[in-house]
Amino acid sequence: MTNFIKYLNIKLKDGHLYYISDETGKRELHKYNLADSSSAQVTNEVQNVKNYWFVNDHLMISTDYNGNEREQLKLAEEELELTYAPDYYHHYGTYMDGHLFYFRNHQEKSEFELCRSDLKGESGIIRSFQNPTKIISKFQDNQLLLSQDVTNIDSQLYLYDIVADEMEKLPFPEGRFKNYHSMGEDAAIFVSDFNNGYMNLYSLDKNTWAYERLTDFNWNVEHLILDGGTAYLTLNVNGYSTLYEYEIENGRLTPLEILTDGVIHSMKKEQGGLYILYSSMSEPHSFYKYDIGSGTLEKMFGNSPADTPVETAADTYVSFDALDVPYYLYKQPGENVRTVIHIHGGPESQARPEFNELYYKLYEAGYQIAVPNIRGSTGYHKFYIGLDDQLKRLDALEDIVHLRTHLIERESADPDNVFIMGRSYGGFMTLMAMTQYPDLWKGAVDIVGISHLRTLLQNTSKWRRHLRSHEYGFIGTHDDFFEATAPLENIQREMPPLRIFHSKYDVRVPFSESDQMYGRMKRKGRDVDFVAYENEGHQYMHTENIDDMNGEIVNFFNGLSREK
Template sequence: MNVQDELIDYLTVNAAYEPAAIPTTRAFTFLTKLTGMPQLWTLDEKDEPVQLLHTHDRVLSVFHSPDGNKTVIGIDHEGNEKQQLYIVDSTGGEPQVLVESTENFHHCGGWSPDGKWIAYSSNRRHPGFFDVFIIHVETGETKQVFTYDANCVPVGWIDNESLFVMTKETNIDSTVHIVTINGGESKRLMRDGVRARFGTPVIIPGTRTGYVLTDYHEDTLYIAKFSLDHLDALARVRHWEQWDIDEMSLSPNGQALAFCVNTGGVSKLGIYYPETDSYILANPVEKHVIDSLSWLSDNKLVFGLKTPTQPGDIWTYDIQSKKMERLTFISASETVGNYWVEPELHTYKSFDGLEVPYFIYSKGEADNKPAVIYVHGGPEGQTKADYNPVLQYLVHKGFTVVAPNIRGSNGYGRKYLQLDDADKRLDAVADLASLTEELAKIHHVDSTKIGIMGRSYGGFMVLAALTHYPELWAAGVDIVGMSNLRTFLQNTGEWRRYLREFEYGSLAAHSDYFEEIAPMNLTHKITAPLLVFHGRNDTRVPVSEAEQLVRDLQERDREVELIVFEDEGHQTEKIGNHITMHTKTVAFFSRYLGE
């Protein structure tokens, strides 16, 4: 097999993800890119994958009706993230428009228990303001039930008369509101003004008792119990002080609550039993990441599972037999699967003594190997124990690959999450500089052949590393990154600007600092070759962030190349663009770091 074909085999490995159980059946749907973009699939009577719908663009969200006879899906246009909502019945056919305003965003909040209404939020009133609406699926009658002069999204129905609505206060903090749809009355969970993360509120059917994920008065996310009759009280029921619980899902009968503990980027699946206030941890797959918890029945859970050597498939867990079963094998590869390697999890001390975790991928014990550092986005993202085709291929070609969770990463508690806020931004860049020392000293990497790559905020970190520590890097790849936090905040969508200001600092108070640290203003320091990718339709990080940087570097006669995908946004979804981007990335690192 030649190098080009081998790389394409890595890049075209598919995955099944985001399963959603179809109520009143034992069936489920899932997303996969088998056709080249995310589409909706299910399993047939022989348990073989079959495409359920053919849509004009990628499917982003899926909501099945309570009786299982209809489905609402969210679809955007060429990566712009402006979801429009469509409805289709279980017999198939073309999706019909339910909610459409192509210049606006729509976030679906699911079906009412009686199956008559769909909740959603939209910024139709103002680019930065989201209001909540409900629409009757048969008549199209629409009612506005919640008005909010910032970002909000409905996150589930309590009963036919009320909704949970989540409002965003900062980049990480949120509040939960209980909204009555007739009259628009709104009550807030925990009204004392303490900022906290809240997520996934649920109510046990037929009761006034609910559960929510929160870090209220704690560093990490835990499961808390509350009552609709006493919204100013929370009772902690399950808490791991070191780790976040990052997902939960209530069984249809309300007798079991599935949850995932995020142990440093590895998932531990648990089942909590409210009636007895007890829990179990499921038999684990060794190193894995679980998401999209959904219940096929009162006793069987379905979810997506991926590992560094399994790109993603659908699994179930039976809470009676305590057994896990793999249902799909879409991610299996006969050509390159045997080459995939498991990373090791390490920590290192940064410049100020902070312990920073990282995954390291390496094959063989040779000294003086070239290395690539991969920086996740967010900034509140987290590198987990999952599959990345480019990282795996670079390892296969002899590189050491390192994926750190530098300060500011999610999964390690609120304090760690906020260590890079505002004028502490360069401390995170210094974490990357300290990591290069660790690689040379502990892992025998050639310190003259270290490259760096990242997406979104990770792209900004690439540019910041190249400008603030130019002597450390042999090459850099920036994917949809920001080149100046000031121009980024000025030009990003109004719906997210105030949230990003809590993380990066505000335009009013920190513009001078933004200018001081901006890679755009320090291009004269960049000596390493740079490869830049961006999507023309990016509504988060405008393409101007890439264009202004590359134009300046070209005027300085630096080694730089910009590739703009005209039919993508912040993500790179279409398989052809995916192949182009990563083929160029691998060739770029091979050229400047050496194989």
């Protein structure tokens, strides 16, 4: 049974700190009274609560069905369904002039429809867009700031006039854009990678669209809170969060040297305090308050400390082409240590030095765990993200092989007991590693992974297909490469045992990806087993299922490593 609660998404309202947690066995909204330290469950939904907003003194939540990501919007206190269209995804944007504005798109179509709804559930479509489109913010009255995806990484910004039904392409380069904050009629602040390949802070003249880079970090700005002329921001430094106070007018940057050994997951400010959700490789999720005036930090509530002390490290190793690849290590003492390599998903994502219950349980069982950010990961220079695109996929595989060698030579890994596992794209890399290099691994675990890039692209949502093709390759252009690298087509005579986990309502990596891999391996007589969860999507949210999977993985590795 799980020993740790997962917390997400802080917001502050009326003297309460709101958050989502899985303490009831699935994700529900809770609130913590800042005055008397009491807590209460706010929602009691049949499905998991995915997100929430405070809209004109109403509490709006989103839920989906068994993790299928087709979120529906609801006023929680009134039990009023604002959207009830189970075949559509709904992406909330903003509230303006008495109306909600959001995008929706059908699971089988590529159009994104901009919708307007009152708080009684009456809605209508304003305009359709052919590319994936998001609402960034209200800009001025009757104007929305929008972004349209150009690739899997970059977007283009537009201004949409609702009354005139006119779209204006804004004079910004294509790039990543987030954390837009208006500073009145004439100015705004935002974060982008327009100039130097890292996510930095920019100022904007809202009348001329002129923008200026305010910071020159060689790491990415992540969270941003604007409080008058002062910004509180976190910087992602090799995955670790560092917190700064930034005075916009004079450019003075002051580090706030707290909680530097892990990840700040969420952060909000009220009066003189910063409220922070934090975890590290050895510390489970907890809430902290930082008093800005006194510089003091106190833990408010959260998980109790982990029972087993964890020795951790962050380092790099040299891959085949002299590229330095960063990784985190849950380090075990001694020689010939049983070792697990875990590959994160995405691939446009990043392993972080945060608490992970599966890693902790493996560590308790005597394994050391290495978690790399192989080429293609985010969190570093933008150049690094593109190093695995399309025909460069095998370069990322070589990163994994070189990590194994590094761990044996430098970190006392037992060459006869090195395991590999991964989730989503990490599952694909796991399957590639075990089919291309079957002799290197004692066993492998694939969680909601891809077994063939071509069938993934054929079966994923139409709007997602084009974006993922920029990363993986295009059907009709890269078919030979898809076939040559597909784990499904490269099952060897001798292979390490494989355990597969997937879920029936996964819309990002369809269930068929695991089903076909399991069926092919079974027909060829390989050692494979498959666990399918009936009420999950791409991200598992029921603690019962998470506990079951974690236990199965530990038992699987233990059984193999005990074999003579």
